Amino acid sequence: MAAALTIAILLALSVSLVRIGAVAMRLTGLPEDIARFQCVSALTGTGFTTHEAEMIANYPIRRRIVVVLMVLGNLGLISIASTFIVAFVRTGPDMQHIAVQAAILAAAIAVTFMVLSNRALDRGMCALIGHILLRTTSLGEMGYHRILQLGKDLSIAEHEYFGPETPREALKLRGENLLAVRPAGSWQTTAASSVAVVRPGDTLILCGDEAAHEALSRELGHGTKNKR
Structure with missing residues (x-):
């Protein structure tokens, strides 16, 4: 027993x-x-x-x-x-x-x-x-969600957008390429070229290096640094 x-x-x-x-x-x-x-x-x-x-x-x-x-x-x-x-x-x-x-x-x-x-x-x-x-612990201090690693310092990540309603062209990015947007409360992802306006709660899917992701995360109000 x-x-x-x-x-x-x-x-x-x-x-x-x-x-x-x-x-x-x-x-x-x-x-x-x-x-x-x-x-x-x-x-x-x-x-x-x-x-x-x-x-x-x-x-x-x-x-x-x-x-x-x-x-x-x-x-x-x-x-x-x-x-x-x-x-x-x-x-x-x-x-x-x-x-x-x-x-x-x-x-x-x-x-x-x-x-x-x-x-x-x-x-x-x-x-x-x-x-x-x-x-x-210091885990969870990263304000974005990495979904695909493309290289040593290049990845595709999701960033939640909490700013005011903004035209897509007016988004201030940190060198990333906006690939797609997922509206708040939806699982449907739309190609960036088909999105005219980004609204609070939307999820931005971007490709960029780690420094750019971290800078954008701080700017969007997640206010943390990515410790590894």
């Missing part, structure tokens, strides 16, 4: 670490789906060599998060394996005890994943983690 619960607790901690890492990654400007996938990859030691990995390798804070997940992931796998082996060795050749231990282990794992896969619980956990990280 104790061995099964130990493994269940280790699995729960592993899933929680993925959530913490993903939230931390998201606060650096990485999209949530990419953040979760890369955190799972790091924790399990899978090591997918995708283009998305460059978005992590190019930034020191993200690299540190991934390194921590890699180390903890290896320790967790070793702990699970050793607990699993010790539990079954102690049962000896008695098949009944082995079956009971396996049943308890399966039930504990099933309950763990049922709890952790609950969407409401997941949203609440991520919100709590985000709140704690924002209050205790």
Whole structure:
């Protein structure tokens, strides 16, 4: 029983670490789906060599998060394996005890994943983690959301616009190219050439270097610097 619960607790901690890492990654400007996938990859030691990995390798804070997940992931796998082996060795050749231990282990794992896969619980956990990280770390100081890294110092990012209603041509950009605009409260993105006026709450999708993104973020009132 104790061995099964130990493994269940280790699995729960592993899933929680993925959530913490993903939230931390998201606060650096990485999209949530990419953040979760890369955190799972790091924790399990899978090591997918995708283009998305460059978005992590190019930034020191993200690299540190991934390194921590890699180390903890290896320790967790070793702990699970050793607990699993010790539990079954102690049962000896008695098949009944082995079956009971396996049943308890399966039930504990099933309950763990049922709890952790609950969407409401997941949203609440991520919100709590985000709140704690924002209050205790410098994460989240970036006022824009990077959605695609094109090179070492060139990326496409989303900036929320909170200024007055302004003609698109009158926008004061910092060297970025305005690619598209997503109106407030909508998921529909419109090419910049088709947008006449930018309104408060709209999301600007721009391409530029990091200095330009940071300067525009401060000018738009997000008032923070991008620490890595």
